[in-house]
Amino acid sequence: MGGVDLADMPIELYCSNLKTRKWYMRIFYYVLDSAVVNAWLIYRRHCWQSNDQPMPLLKFKTSIACSLGYPDTPRRRPGRPLSLESEGNPPQTIPTQPTLTPTDVRHDGYNHFPEFGKDQERCQICQKKTKILCSECLGIALCLVPERNCFLSYHRK
Ligand SMILES: [Zn+2]
Ligand SMILES: [Zn+2]
Incomplete structure (x- = not known):
């Protein structure tokens, strides 16, 4: 029980606060958050073993989002739109600066x-x-x- 509470703490800290009423989507986001936190705990242990300073959980999550080409981050994968443009709105210009x-x-x-x-x-x-x-x-x-x-x-x- 204590272990579960301890594991929930970093998940609650920066949980994907997506408003959803669907109960199964909440489970999905919880599992996703747990996976990220577990990855961060392994990464942190690895850093300690090699005497490196681990990055905080928020920065770790941001770097994952950035690597996956999340909108508002510099990187973009082909086929995934940068802007969530709707009909009638002009498409958002992609910066030409590298x-x-x-x-x-x-x-x-x-x-x-x-x-x-x-x-x-x-x-x-x-x-x-x-x-x-x-x-x-x-x-x-x-x-x-x-x-x-x-x-x-x-x-x-
Ligand atoms: Zn390249
Ligand atoms: Zn060159």
Whole structure:
């Protein structure tokens, strides 16, 4: 019983406060919150073992949301709309300025493919002009020419 109360404490702290009347959705959000808190507890233990300072739970949750391309965060996955536009409203403009990709996404080695952009942009590494963009790190321009491979340098740890 005491263990259950202890486990509920961090879940209650930043619970997904989504107003829903459906009882099964409440269970769903509770399970989701428990999973995040459990992940954070494992992460915290891992940090202590390697003498690192763990990030607080709120920051941990925010970084997960950011990595998943939650709206209002810099990252966006293809196919998931950035704005919740409704009919009649003009679509929200996507910022043209390159936004920083979270480092865990940048180095995850998943789905990062070179794509051709319309215009020349400044390379994130060497600042030279290039039309190559990363398909996953949206808006990030990187050189991919025989002389230099900034695309590889950017994604390698
Ligand atoms: Zn470059
Ligand atoms: Zn990338």
